[in-house]
Amino acid sequence: MVLDNLGDSLKRTIKKIANAVHVDASLVKEIVRDIQRALLQSDVNVKLVLELSKKIEQRALEEKPPAGMTNREHVIHIVYDELVHIVGASRELAIRKQVIMMVGLYGQGKTTSCGKLATYFKRKGLRPALIAGDVHRPAAYEQLQQISEQVEVPFYGDKTQKNAVRVIKEGLDKFKRVADVIIVDTSGRHKLEDDLISEMKDIFKTIKPDEKLLVMDAAMGQQAGPQAKAFNDAIGITGIVLTKLDGTAKGGGALSAASEVGAPIVFVGTGEHSTDFEKFDPSGFISRLLGMGDIKSLLEKAEESMKGKDAEKTARKLMSGKFNLNDMYEQMNMISGMGPLSKIAEMLPGGMSGKLKNVDMDETQNKLKRFRIILDSMTNDERENPECIQASRIRRIAKGAGVENKDVKEVLKYYNMTKRMMKGFSSDRKMRRNLMRQLDFGK
Secondary structure, eight states: TTTHHHHHHHHHHHHHHHHHHHOOOHHHHHHHHHHOOOOOOTTTTTHHHHHHHOOOOOOOOHHHHOOOHHHHHHHHHHHHHHHHHHHHOOOOSSSSEEEEEEEOTTTSSSSHHHHHHHHHHHHHHOOOOEEEEEOTTTTHHHHHHHHHHTTOOOOOOOOOOOOOOHHHHHHHHTTTTTOEEEEEEEEOOOOOOOHHHHHHHHHHHHOOOOOEEOOOOOOOGGGGGHHHHHHHHHHHHOEEEEEEEESSTTHHHHHHHHHHHHOEEEEOOSSSSTTTEEEEEEHHHHHHHOOOHHHHHHHHHOOOOOHHHHHHHHHHHHTTTOOOOOOOOHHHHHHEEEEEEOHHTTTTTTTHHHHHSSSOHHHHHHHHHHHHHHHHHHHHHHHHHGGGGOOOHHHHHHHHHHHOOOHHHHHHHHHHHHHHHHHHHTTHHHHHHHHHTTTTTOO
């Protein structure tokens, strides 16, 4: 998980509050010190940490809990509120026609993020295109061209041209009638130099982009704040993209940079694949750090993975109590489409994710892949009517899938267990009503 050390420290603080017999001044001061230590170790800006500490202590000692909420619950809520505030406001990019200008220093993951952003809009049903506006870095053209081929979106660049504004204008002319979202990669530098600032301003004035996104490596620590301010002063950034947040213990500095400049974090890069790119939701992110899970993001991932019609079909199957191997296969495809199991587990609330802590996620992921291969080796009739799968069919399926007989039996055992669960679900009227309400059935 991102910022594991910070998350573990904050979870211990929450547990300390939850287990306290009384919430008094002594406990409040103790938890404030714990939070200060955890945030400073993660490189959160010192000034912000002190402001946060003061607010938590003041609110915890002076505010009375709302009706129906205990003192312990109220203090936990205060900690949650103030931590959400420190990482800035929430904002989503509009799903519409637009031009997006990507800026940042060298080595921050800017060009890679262009490809991830294109994938994001493509999955939303829009037509993205990429323009190679970095005319100074020798490999920038080839890198963005390769990324465009990988994510299957149109690309424009000119290796012979050293005028970034001209290249970008030509790209905009090419794509303005055939693309919905035009993503412009721009030049970086090892540090903020006058020529970089000047070129950025020229591009900004010429193309008048709808969005100006600053890409920053989460490992920058407290250097992220001054960098974000400099870019913001130059062109007025509208959002921040944080990269490599999954691989650093010092991500707190980059997270707090958003609060320092008043520009929201809009996306977080969480891995190497084009789909390892999440919309940043401050409340969901802090919920995960505190061990409360992030059910909203989990449901969004499921919705993206399972198209509306498939979701309705599966829901009706659940409510009818009918369930076969084709349904199980669709479920496995949905789970695979949601990303690595380790990232899905992060979004589960503490009690559920805690049970999965000692589970080997890689082994479980490999088992799911093996199950799908076995299901692919079955005929459609066998998947529709699993009861017909006897010894001779098991041997044939195992041979076709390149596995042992016991592996096929394991799939059938898992299917029977899942089917029993589905029957239990179909007989639970309350759960059925909730599902219908969530999917807008029967209104």
